[in-house]
Amino acid sequence: MAQPNFTSGTVWTGDNLRMLRGMNSECVDLIYLDPPFNSNRVYEAPIGSKAAGAAFKDAWTLDDVDVHEHGELADRNPAAYSVIEAARQAHGKGMQSYLIFMAVRFLEMRRILKPTGSIHLHCDPTASHYLKLLMDAVFGRAAFRNEIVWCYRKWSTEAGQFAKNHDVILFYAAGDGGDPTFNVQFVATSKGTMKRWKGKRQQAVVVDGARQATATGEDARSPMSDWWEISIINPNAKERTGYPTQKPLALLDRIVRASSNPGDLILDPFCGCATTLVAADRLQRRWAGIDLSPLAVKLVDERIAADRGDMPWGGANALTDPPKRTDLGELPNYRTHRHRLYGEQEGVCASCGTHFPFRVMDVDHILPISRGGTDHPDNLQLLCSGCNRSKGGRTMAEWRAAQGAD
Ligand SMILES: C[S@@+](CC[C@H](N)C(=O)[O-])C[C@H]1O[C@@H](n2cnc3c(N)ncnc32)[C@H](O)[C@@H]1O
Numbered sequence: 001m002a003q004p005n006f007t008s009g010t011v012w013t014g015d016n017l018r019m020l021r022g023m024n025s026e027c028v029d030l031i032y033l034d035p036p037f038n039s040n041r042v043y044e045a046p047i048g049s050k051a052a053g054a055a056f057k058d059a060w061t062l063d064d065v066d067v068h069e070h071g072e073l074a075d076r077n078p079a080a081y082s083v084i085e086a087a088r089q090a091h092g093k094g095m096q097s098y099l100i101f102m103a104v105r106f107l108e109m110r111r112i113l114k115p116t117g118s119i120h121l122h123c124d125p126t127a128s129h130y131l132k133l134l135m136d137a138v139f140g141r142a143a144f145r146n147e148i149v150w151c152y153r154k155w156s157t158e159a160g161q162f163a164k165n166h167d168v169i170l171f172y173a174a175g176d177g178g179d180p181t182f183n184v185q186f187v188a189t190s191k192g193t194m195k196r197w198k199g200k201r202q203q204a205v206v207v208d209g210a211r212q213a214t215a216t217g218e219d220a221r222s223p224m225s226d227w228w229e230i231s232i233i234n235p236n237a238k239e240r241t242g243y244p245t246q247k248p249l250a251l252l253d254r255i256v257r258a259s260s261n262p263g264d265l266i267l268d269p270f271c272g273c274a275t276t277l278v279a280a281d282r283l284q285r286r287w288a289g290i291d292l293s294p295l296a297v298k299l300v301d302e303r304i305a306a307d308r309g310d311m312p313w314g315g316a317n318a319l320t321d322p323p324k325r326t327d328l329g330e331l332p333n334y335r336t337h338r339h340r341l342y343g344e345q346e347g348v349c350a351s352c353g354t355h356f357p358f359r360v361m362d363v364d365h366i367l368p369i370s371r372g373g374t375d376h377p378d379n380l381q382l383l384c385s386g387c388n389r390s391k392g393g394r395t396m397a398e399w400r401a402a403q404g405a406d
Pocket of ligand 1: 016034035036244246269273290291
């Protein structure tokens, strides 16, 4: 497993895909993400709140995503590509665009998770069923652990349907054979329900290995289920920043406790007003966050400073450039792969499919270095000089799409 190539306490401002692509493989213990939900809304923080100025759009069209990445998915994960195609047919192009955006990021998240790591995706029924299929395609269906239902009361009703009072958190291991950290959490059960829970309580003792006082039953507890009742943040709550879609600390506290241990590294690639980072900091975990909004850095600093009180806090390591991977070893100059590639491709250009003599073949980066690609052999191919010149600094998928459009 690689060491992380960034320090704990880092918050990047910018698109998380660039940052994720620059992170070392297998270096993160837990990813929690609360991305836009495809809600077809624009969120803004109220004027005068700590988060005033924060806004993000959650409505999707094909113009919002790099459609070329759709083509790349066809190469890198055909199952994800098929799920997205099915979503386009069943739901439309908005869902298709949203899922392309999510899929390319999932591929990087899977790469950077340790084999003992896990991912918790926060979403709601607007897209949760499509996202479940996509996560099965990327992380593997055997990696699925729970669909956690977060219930709250909002008193909002729409005519002709039940009130929508829950979100969904999809919890997956890092991959099919993954063995993620999991600390059983407990809920206290009252005296009255003692009898009913007795069997489960004994099971909990076995799982946890802890002894519990059972004489009075007042401290009886049972393992937590996948159905969590936690209030949304009320308008006067101390933790409220005004950031649109801010999640309660109690929710993140539970996820961090269950799926990590002190010292573990937690990443929130859509960190918003830093709720995950504050919860991680309180529980002595290492942490890092990414958000498009520059307000994230300000809110992390304010919230963690307030939280730590007199304890020293030097502020987040605020960055805008992606990290540079250090886990690929000393890669030889990419041109040294020319002979090997010529043999593997049997002298045929990877694009036009024509056979050429060795001297007119060039080594090309499938994903250009400027877009987060590396000199790793998996990212190299041989193109004839004509195709290589025509492709220029584009990804293969972009170039193919441009050719299709001509
Ligand atoms: C639902 S909010 C997260 C709220 C957060 N969980 C909290 O408690 O504050 C989603 C966040 O994703 C950010 N975002 C959207 N697209 C992004 C991208 N491509 N890269 C990084 N952040 C992004 C938005 O700026 C917004 O802050």
